[in-house]
Amino acid sequence: MKNFKKCAAFLMCTFVFINTAFSNLHTVYAENKSVTNNTASDTANQPETSSTEAESQTATANTTIPTVPSTWPAPPNVNSGSAVLIEATTGTVLYDKNSHERNYPASITKIMTALLGIENCNMDDVITFSHNAVYSINPFEDAHISLDVGEQLTVDQTLHAILMKSANEASYGMAEYVSGSLESFTDLMNKRAKELGALDTHFTNASGLEDENHYTTAYDMAMIGRQCFKSDKFMSIISLPTTYTIPATNMKSESRFFYNRYKLLPGREKEYAYSLGGKPGWTTVSGNTLVSFAEKDGMKLIVCVMKSTLTDIYDDTVNLFEYGFNNYKCINIAQNETQYTVPQATFFNTTSDLFEHTNIDLSIDSSSYIVLPNNVDFSAATSSISYNTESVDEQSETQKIATINYTYEGANVGSTDLILTNSKPGIFTFNNKDGEASSDDTGITNKSYLQINIKLIILLVIILVFLIFILTYNFVLINKKRKIKRRKHNKKRHNYYN
Numbered sequence: 106m107k108n109f110k111k112c113a114a115f116l117m118c119t120f121v122f123i124n125t126a127f128s129n130l131h132t133v134y135a136e137n138k139s140v141t142n143n144t145a146s147d148t149a150n151q152p153e154t155s156s157t158e159a160e161s162q163t164a165t166a167n168t169t170i171p172t173v174p175s176t177w178p179a180p181p182n183v184n185s186g187s188a189v190l191i192e193a194t195t196g197t198v199l200y201d202k203n204s205h206e207r208n209y210p211a212s213i214t215k216i217m218t219a220l221l222g223i224e225n226c227n228m229d230d231v232i233t234f235s236h237n238a239v240y241s242i243n244p245f246e247d248a249h250i251s252l253d254v255g256e257q258l259t260v261d262q263t264l265h266a267i268l269m270k271s272a273n274e275a276s277y278g279m280a281e282y283v284s285g286s287l288e289s290f291t292d293l294m295n296k297r298a299k300e301l302g303a304l305d306t307h308f309t310n311a312s313g314l315e316d317e318n319h320y321t322t323a324y325d326m327a328m329i330g331r332q333c334f335k336s337d338k339f340m341s342i343i344s345l346p347t348t349y350t351i352p353a354t355n356m357k358s359e360s361r362f363f364y365n366r367y368k369l370l371p372g373r374e375k376e377y378a379y380s381l382g383g384k385p386g387w388t389t390v391s392g393n394t395l396v397s398f399a400e401k402d403g404m405k406l407i408v409c410v411m412k413s414t415l416t417d418i419y420d421d422t423v424n425l426f427e428y429g430f431n432n433y434k435c436i437n438i439a440q441n442e443t444q445y446t447v448p449q450a451t452f453f454n455t456t457s458d459l460f461e462h463t464n465i466d467l468s469i470d471s472s473s474y475i476v477l478p479n480n481v482d483f484s485a486a487t488s489s490i491s492y493n494t495e496s497v498d499e500q501s502e503t504q505k506i507a508t509i510n511y512t513y514e515g516a517n518v519g520s521t522d523l524i525l526t527n528s529k530p531g532i533f534t535f536n537n538k539d540g541e542a543s544s545d546d547t548g549i550t551n552k553s554y555l556q557i558n559i560k561l562i563i564l565l566v567i568i569l570v571f572l573i574f575i576l577t578y579n580f581v582l583i584n585k586k587r588k589i590k591r592r593k594h595n596k597k598r599h600n601y602y603n
Contacts, residue, residue, distance in 0.1 A: 186412030211386030214313035343382030475519030
């Protein structure tokens with residue numbers, strides 16, 4: 106009986122061990138033990154958490170105003186009243202001149218209008234322009250493409266009119282199409298601006314018409330530009346150096362032709378080799394405004410200048426781009442990070458078909474990088490880690506379980522995610538009797554699937570082994586008792602006859 110109790114206790118301990126091991130593998134995101142910090146002291150200030158794309162992939166609104174360390178490379182002279190230079194992927198601020206000062210944006214407002222059109226519409230959708238949209242402009246002062254009431258354009262055509270021609274009535278029509286009314290659309294603009302990291306922005310219209318309650322900052326427009334940089338459609342429009350044509354519509358028999366007003370594109374008067382396009386704006390109150398995009402050797406930069414002149418917006422923009430490209434570098438985090446030990450779980454890591462989906466891998470996002478001055482090494486950046494406490498979908502192949510944030514001299518310079526690649530039960534297909542998968546009237550193939558639960562298999566194997574052990578133990582015990590009984594019986598017989 107004592108031996109039986111010992112076996113039962115052994116079985117229970119084994120089950121608890123297996124259950125705990127698997128639980129730890131699937132909940133590593135919630136425990137600090139999943140990553141071993143080799144440095145005892147990590148006293149970095151907690152920087153802002155970067156966004157995952159997710160997504161719809163969006164940045165979280167900042168709660169602190171980013172700063173540029175005074176020890177960073179000396180910046181160029183900038184004549185514009187307000188300007189900012191940021192690295193688009195990390196959001197690192199490389200230059201700042203009054204970038205959090207409220208200003209009237211003028212037509213760079215249309216960057217947000219176009220972005221919301223791209224995010225909420227299909228390019229082939231048709232917009233019918235209303236009386237309110239068509240008559241929202243002053244035809245002698247405002248930019249427009251002479252749309253008529255009831256005229257129809259596709260969303261794609263309307264986006265080109267907004268970003269290339271800066272057409273005000275096209276912006277109004279896009280707002281009505283997306284949200285039903287201009288008022289509802291401006292609510293959406295303000296909500297989205299906060300989601301993208303804007304700190305001090307309030308829109309009251311879709312085109313940038315002067316309004317004392319319609320304002321933003323250079324920093325906020327650059328943060329909105331970060332999301333635009335991720336949109337292939339947006340970037341393809343603002344970078345188009347040739348004339349765009351809207352063919353005859355339901356109301357006009359002639360085609361419309363217009364070109365991009367941005368002057369840093371190839372073949373234009375201020376051509377810049379690394380330019381990817383931009384959006385200018387101007388009113389008598391705002392002065393000249395400009396948001397620009399450029400890329401060189403994998404580094405993506407955004408410049409926003411406000412309260413400027415027609416000459417200075419482009420000169421300042423080019424000077425800031427050159428300053429960024431010449432004085433800063435991108436450093437891949439996965440290739441340089443040594444502060445953290447990321448264990449590789451090799452439990453049941455085998456080439457067997459039965460277990461081929463049970464590998465669990467914890468790794469650093471290989472595409473992430475930080476931005477530092479050219480003379481600064483990766484080791485100079487300070488890191489801190491924050492764990493994902495939200496529920497994780499175990500059915501997902503990859504999960505973000507933590508974020509490592511990096512700062513240098515108090516400035517945020519980038520972040521990366523710790524990615525857990527989960528195992529999934531293997532799925533095996535069974536054909537029908539004739540060896541072919543069957544299909545119904547819809548033509549959809551019907552297949553049967555068997556999901557292998559590794560944890561359950563292990564438990565069943567342990568139980569089976571235990572049962573075999575018990576049966577064997579009882580069999581041996583019974584035979585032993587029989588032998589003893591037979592021995593005693595034979596001994597009695599022997600004594601009786603002797």
